[in-house]
Amino acid sequence: MSSNAACFSVIMLISSCNGCYCNVAFSSYISEDSANSQSASMANRDIILFDKTEANYGVGYNTSTGKFIAPSSGVYGFTWTFCVDSRTTDGGALNYGEYGTELLTGNSVIGVLHTDTEMIGDDACSTGFVIKYVSEGTEVYVRNNYAHQGKILSADNHTRTTFSGWKLYQ
Ligand SMILES: *[C@@H]1O[C@H](CO)[C@@H](O)[C@H](O)[C@H]1NC(C)=O
Numbered sequence: 001m002s003s004n005a006a007c008f009s010v011i012m013l014i015s016s017c018n019g020c021y022c023n024v025a026f027s028s029y030i031s032e033d034s035a036n037s038q039s040a041s042m043a044n045r046d047i048i049l050f051d052k053t054e055a056n057y058g059v060g061y062n063t064s065t066g067k068f069i070a071p072s073s074g075v076y077g078f079t080w081t082f083c084v085d086s087r088t089t090d091g092g093a094l095n096y097g098e099y100g101t102e103l104l105t106g107n108s109v110i111g112v113l114h115t116d117t118e119m120i121g122d123d124a125c126s127t128g129f130v131i132k133y134v135s136e137g138t139e140v141y142v143r144n145n146y147a148h149q150g151k152i153l154s155a156d157n158h159t160r161t162t163f164s165g166w167k168l169y170q
């Protein structure tokens with residue numbers, strides 16, 4: 001190793017170990033069983049629980065609570081894709097599939113999404129995306145924000161309802 005290369009690697013080490021958790025990224029989704037059970041008991045303002053993860057770097061997302069807790073402050077991107085199915089009733093009228101969801105940081109709504117089949121016997125998905133500064137320890141989560149019809153659609157052989165986020169910079 002030349003002395004220049006050694007110097008470069010020391011600088012890299014210092015800049016990437018700045019006392020912060022810079023590498024934060026999670027990707028979660030709802031299993032089919034959980035989609036069915038959550039749909040059956042969903043009440044206005046219930047937190048949507050994404051019970052599975054594909055990735056959870058920095059362990060900010062919790063599959064028991066449905067909440068991401070920022071391990072460090074910074075600018076984050078969040079996205080959620082919500083799918084509804086009108087073909088299976090959640091106990092209400094078997095008509096349309098319609099869900100309103102919103103993204104929150106703490107008690108503040110930072111994103112709103114409407115998913116609506118507009119047709120009986122159909123399914124539909126919609127996606128929200130938000131970039132926001134989040135302070136360390138702040139909770140970020142998705143909740144139902146008004147009365148709904150049909151059920152949450154999330155199945156490995158069809159489509160997944162997902163919630164993901166990652167840190168862009170400090
Ligand atoms: C997830 O939340 C539950 C309930 O608050 C808690 O018991 C558990 O320790 C949390 N898991 C992690 C990895 O933080």
Ligand SMILES: *[C@@H]1O[C@H](CO)[C@@H](O)[C@H](O)[C@H]1NC(C)=O
Binds near residue numbers: 157
């Ligand atoms: C997907 O799985 C569900 C339940 O297991 C089943 O009812 C449905 O027919 C399957 N769909 C396809 C396209 O295979």
